Amino acid sequence: MKFIDEAKIEVIAGDGGNGVASFCREKFRPFGGPDGGDGGKGGTIWAVADRNINTLVDYRFSKMHKARNGENGRGADCYGKGADDIFLRMPVGTLIIDHVNGEVIADMTEHGQQAMLAKGGEGGWGNIHFKTSTNRAPRQKGDGKEGERRELRLELKVLADVGLLGMPNAGKSTFISAVSNARPKIADYPFTTLHPNLGVVRVSHEKSFVIADIPGLIEGAAEGAGLGIQFLRHLQRTRVLLHIVDLAPFDNVDPVKEAKAIVKELQKYDESLFDKPRWLVLNKLDMVPDEERKKRVKDFIKRFGWKGPTFEISALNHDGCPELVIAIYNYLAEQRALEYRAEETQMTEEARGIVSIDADDPRFKVMD
Incomplete structure (x- = not known):
């Protein structure tokens, strides 16, 4: 397999489903009140570090990854189904960078590590949430939020001693x-x-x-x-x-x-x-x-x-x-022993909770 250590991809999270304005109309309940359900959440896109992969070749040819949108809400208190998340497996050692602003989103250094690349949009509220004591028949509903969209640059840096x-x-x-x-x-x-x-x-x-x-x-x-x-x-x-x-x-x-x-x-x-x-x-x-x-x-x-x-x-x-x-x-x-001792010292100092006392703080004034 050809070794590929760079790739540019686009990730598009799913949009949230829209809420619905609906009213209960059942036998013996002609004015049953609002029963519009919420929209489902859009799918989120995650990166997962996998030690069984050693190249970014899959992302050289598959550049766009899009999650599904959440379903719209329905009447009778029916909430829309949320979309499944997408998990992109990447080699351990992959550096994920926002191509637009150069921000480092994640550094995948451990097997099984996960990082969110694009968050799915939240579903909109149905009119069931807008009912109040003064507004018994609300016709408001919320629209689903758009999912995040990003252009990413992937750089593989192999992990070696x-x-x-x-x-x-x-x-x-x-x-x-x-x-x-x-x-x-x-x-x-x-x-x-x-x-x-x-x-x-x-x-x-x-x-x-x-x-x-x-x-x-x-x-x-x-x-x-x-x-x-x-x-x-x-x-x-x-x-x-x-x-x-x-x-x-x-x-x-x-x-x-x-x-x-x-x-x-x-x-x-x-x-x-x-x-x-x-x-x-x-x-x-x-x-x-x-x-x-x-x-x-x-x-x-x-x-x-x-x-x-x-x-x-x-x-x-x-x-x-x-x-x-x-x-x-x-x-x-x-070198590992030195790093371990340094981490142990840092944890000990944090556990002690050393706090500097302000002499001017009235809580520490000595009463005459």
Whole structure:
């Protein structure tokens, strides 16, 4: 199935049914009073996050979604039937944005999460509600309200703990296939990855994390060159980025120049993405002679000006991959623990109900 991570749709909620003005005319009750029922409520349109869906392809071809209107009320106290709601299933990680004003309506980050996209109109009142002690035969009735209508933009940002950065043919696909259950296309030419790939990395039976691979970036990506810039949004939810560098390029291109170009394009695209924790992964060391490895690694780090975490691997032979996986898992576990402690502290402070006392408040004045 073709990977689609953007779509534009229109949602139209149902209108509420009209109330009715009616009077009871039964045998032995010639003046039975008003008995007009209310109109039914229009159908509401909801979004539902579903982990079993991984693309927005359904909404690329089905652009309009309209709910039914509520039924009109009838006499004999008969209320109109409300229309059924519509539930649109979307992948977990979908960002729903109002196309007109740019307002973020919902961020679907959990399976089963629901968000209202367009509210159905309320049904109008029948004349039964307008009866008073001075108006025994009301002829007023209420019209149903119109349902909401919106143009929405859907953007899918995959949920992953780790994101891979690198030039085309740097070995990202080989790496994700070596450490996870993902099986992306691998070939000896650039741009083999045309859409994001997700893989689950199993450290043990109960310990795992998710890694995301996107198409490689090239210089000028921020201006639209290549494919990678279209998918950088998928790295915005990650906790750490792995910058994979090919230390043995087949075309003898300077890897330092390519690595700096990646960092530059990342900063152009999004400062928050640029500020994310980033680790350097030097790949394809199996293609470097043993006597040259240390010298080449040292030279790269010096010219690149890198001071962060560095790992030396060969994704093809799996050399260094287990150590990198363990380091990633330990880092993620530490970050989760810090977030948990921060949330626990916040909840404790809220439970205490700390209140600042105003000294001028007369309730706290000391009586003489």
